[in-house]
Amino acid sequence: MYISGLSIRNFRNFKSAHFKFTEGINTIIGENGSGKTNLFYALRILIDDSLPRYINFNSNDFNRGIGNWAGHWIVITVFFEGLDASEEAQALAVQSSGCMDTPSKGSYSVYFRPKYQFRKELYDYSILAEKDSEGLELLLDKITIADYEVVYLSRGSGDFSDDVTYEKYVGNFDKIKFPDPDEKEELVIGTYLPREISIHNEVSCTFIKALRDVEADLRSYSNNPLINLLKGKEKTVEITKQDEIITSIDNLNEKISSLDEVIEIKNGIDKSIKNAVGTTYAPSIDIKSELPNKMEKLFQSLKLWVGDPEDDYKGRVWELSLGGANLIYLSLKLLEYERVKTDRIANFLLIEEPEAHIHTHIQKTLFNNLSKSNTQIIISTHSTHISSASKISSVNVICRGKNEALVFQPSNNLLPNQIRRLERYLDAVRSNLLFAKGVILVEGDAEQILIPAMFEVVFGLSLDEIGVSLINIGSTGFENVANIFHEERIKKYCAILTDQDISVVKLPDSPENDTPNQKHFRASQKSGEERRVIITELCKDNEYLEAFYATHTFEVDLLMNENSPEFVSALDKIYRKESNIKLITKRLENPNIQVAGLEVLRLAKKYGKGWFALLITDELLYNTYIPNYILKAIAFASPHINLSSKVKSIMYRIEKIKNDKYCKTYYNAAKKFETKDKTDLEILEAFIKTFPQDQLTKFLSYL
Template sequence: MYISSLSIRNFRNFKCARFKFNDGINTIIGENGSGKTNLFFAIRILIDDTLPRYIRFNSTDFNRSLGSNWAGHWIIISIVFDELDASEEAQALAVQSSGHMDTNTKGSYAVYFRPKYQFRKELFDYSQTLAKDAAGLKLLLDKISLDNYETVYLSRGSADFCDEATYKQYIGDFETIEFPDPDQKEELIFGTWLPKEINIHNEVSCTFIKALRDVESDLKSYANNPLINLLRGKERTVAVAKQQEIIDSIDSLNEQISSLDEVKKVKKGIDRSLKETVGTTYAPNINLKSELPNEMEKLFQSLKLWVGDPDDEGYEGRLWELSLGGANLIYLSLKLLEYENVKADKIANFLLIEEPEAHIHTHIQKTLFNNLGTNQTQILISTHSTHISSVSKISRVNILCRGKQQAAVFHPSNNLTDIEIGRIERYLDAVRSTLLFAKGILLVEGDAEQILIPEMFQKVFGLSLDEIGLSLVNIGSTGFKNVARLFHTDRIQKNCAIVTDSDLSIVPLADDPDEDSDEEKKCRASQKSGAERKTDLDAFCKGNKYLKPYYATYTFEVDLLMNANSHEYVSCLPKIYKTPGNIATSKARLEDDDVAVAGSEVLRLAEKFGKGWLALLAAEQLVYNTYIPDYILEAIAFSSAHLNPASRAKAVRHRLKSFKGHAKSSDYSAAMSFVTRDKENQELVDDFCKVFPEDQLTQFLAMI
């Protein structure tokens, strides 16, 4: 049995969230504050016996989108199980569509935090009145406090309360003031009570390994120590003759220790002190004996782990001498072994691991994830590590994204074929998997774009792409589809811009291709493939609001150069050529207004010295007024729809500082007189756009 899905309604940062899981290992990916800890707590409320049996929710546990209007709403957390066996315990969870008790492989278990019957009845009665209105409903809801709520655990329910229509039908529609009759039990929808003899906590095992767990303390605990659980009962399998031999040895050892002169001397000292203190009449008789346990059960419980670093062969020490990460690895291994060997009688075992990257370095993270597989235990790992996400199968990934007062959950493999999933999984590495965490994504063709676009954006606007949550991914070709299909209404709902080239010929082409020179043939072929690629890419992105392509008219290098950026390339020439003549010749060509001349020269340099190397040199020559080509600005703007006022204001301050630092700039005087003090972020941005309507930042902000 394993958890196949989880639905959360109105709990903390989850207004309406659905998670999908598979047996074995599953990954929950998300940035800080996206709700990974809340997700684990929601699961633990239902199946972790270390938490109170009946959780008392607070008003702050309601989703923030409800604000102060939480009264009357329900918190609902529901788990769906799959592959239930035929046992009575598992079938107590089975979802039934009829009264038949045939074996069902799907089951459910849910917790409802809801108003008590009296108040649900009042809401229903009020909804039946003709004079009902919003004001009257508010008066009724204002009477409801947390004391009027109850926590109920039910199994075998079939409803998905993340479905808005279902929630309104069975919980209530607060807008139309329609509430259901609580006398209608709707057991097929909500579920039923578990039989008294069955307790879910006795039937499943759940361990939560938090990010900074005190493993040393857990391994000293009698109740939570997996080592003790693994050893418990093993003493009974030791041969009787062997047991007696060990016990006799310990009895002899205890006698030897007790009879040591040093021990006898201490014993006599204590005895003398007592008699001198209380007198010989009242002083108790004392002895000092060794009490090494001579019972096999206690002997097994006294076994302790000794550990050694693999690089320090021959040395063994106590557990607390290990790093936190090493101790956690040992604890994790013990727990998995305990589940497989000791708790195999449970109908399911669950291991929740929170952010293992908090104390485990990169290589171990990846190895750990690859080797964690077990048939006995379902494992859920939360992470913001790109190393773990890079080896995660996207069919087993849930992506959490922060939103306004609620988290969004995305399933990147939804409605993809196995072939498409496989291609994406092979492509994602620790660098490219950053796109799973980003707020917006920029896919580019090659090294030059990867190097120069982030540098240009930061130099011109004072913001890094990382700072604004934008992930730029170098595809290394024009094969964007494999990765781009992740961004879709069915999967990851984040804006993804594709930046590529149209490859329009930089030299005039005759009508008759037979008249082409070798260079013209090459340009014509590139232009044709560019047009075909554009047609194909446009069709691929059509109707997908999360995906949009942006094209250079020619190529990235040519478009960058022809947007009045000859300075950036000309300044590189002394690092490319040693002779003044070569520098002068190349400079003249780069500064030519004819794209056939300038474009050919920059492409020649890129081909001769490498696009990546030329981009690195050009990046060192960027200035505050380097002009970012429009198609790149538009692509970044599309992927940065989330850009907040604070980031916009920071860019404004950077631009103003840049203007003030260049007295010859045409914007110098306006910048010197621009007032920034005591202005709120949005006011500052609005004023900047009015004073500098032609500036690149103004244009960029208008595109968002």
């Protein structure tokens, strides 16, 4: 039996979320604050016996996005698949009519809902002809948390993350429609487990929390995994060995207590007390050594000593680096899990963010070496190294939305061969597209190097700062990566940046008249046309995917958008002869694309596009002109940019213009631009009005 899904409704930052899981290892990917810890807690409420059997929910546990929580339900359901024929497993089996086979699917749910009398009042009010929203509010205002109940049920088929299901069996607050609580709907909501069966007794669950302060746990008694591993071991020590150890400890205690130095201190204390209160009231004292002489206490006093692999020295855990301490803690917890893992109907191992302070090679090795035998493992992470080692078919992505977490499955409804190609592609660098708020896909080193640099130099914001990942797909086709950005998979905006490769030289009407050079350009132009057809079909009917094209190639379009000074400034890093620099400068500054375009392509080919792009990067200026197709692509991928980021960029642009006396168009306006006593929105509006032709204004208009 394994967990196939988890449905969460109205719990903390999950308004309506559904996670899908597979057998073996599953990965939860999400940025900080996206809800990974809340996800684990929701799951543990149902299967972890280290938590109280009955959780006390409160008003703060309701999702803020629903507004007034009164009357709403919190519903958490874990779905199982692969149930065997045992009585314990079948107690979870989803009920269905007319099925003679042993059910293989099951569920277990916790409901935090108003008690029966309040659900009955809501239903009775909803069938009144004169019902209205004001009357409903008066009714809801009467409900307090004390009027709620916690109910654990199994075998229900309902998924309450689905709005239709929630409205049908909980209610529609806008339309004032509520179900009759006397209609039990046990097939959907579920039934109570038999008295003799407890889910906590039938499954084993070990939770390894995020490795943030493991030293404290390793020092403590209650949370120390070493202590847990040693529990009960004292009973297996031979009686003769126990007697020998206890006798030697008793003798040692006696020797310590009878030391002259100890007796001297004891007599001093005794004398001081008698001098203070007199012999009548002075208590009788002694100093005795109390080394534990019981095997259980002796085992509890054992401490772990460790050392680095290249060093003979061993010391206490806190003498190690944080990464070393984390590795020790992880190892102990994994061993503890192996000890408690049984032949119960299911075994679950939950690991929260194991990557803290751990070297990247160790992260991937740890992930690959986790034991999958008779165990389902769920790991949360924001490490690209762990995510790159994950099978995309076993990944859930959590993103922060407004007042709720959004959950995506990147492989949903993809064909097996599409999933395989995607998994081969996602290395540690490229897997960061799973964490980004928006994505731009490019197919060359020059774009990968220059576009982020241009955006930062021109606007004073990095793509990382606005949550956009620019990914170089290299020789991988766009379709092998871009198809994960879709209504059915990851609902994030992805821009494709590519070239049309229209020839920079004039081509004859007939290919038969082409020179060898013209044949090359004609072939590239044809490839560009074919690529555009494929990408157009890929983006068709997909609101999360859009393509943006350079007319010719990236280098040519960048140069011809009044950026020849940046290219010319880099020439002295390539050529030493002044005559060569002058000749090439003249070509690059030529307004004829057949001259300037050919020259920049020659330079890029001769010195390598990546290296040439690095040279140009050093020459970028705040007024470097970013081609429109690139601005539009970045804007498409980043509709989430907040007002603070926009104002930060405005202030950066104003300061740059103020310090550029050669900028005749904007210099005086920038000097007069006032921000004092203005709100961010007013600053934004004033900038757009004052600088209507500025690149930032243009970029903002594309958002």
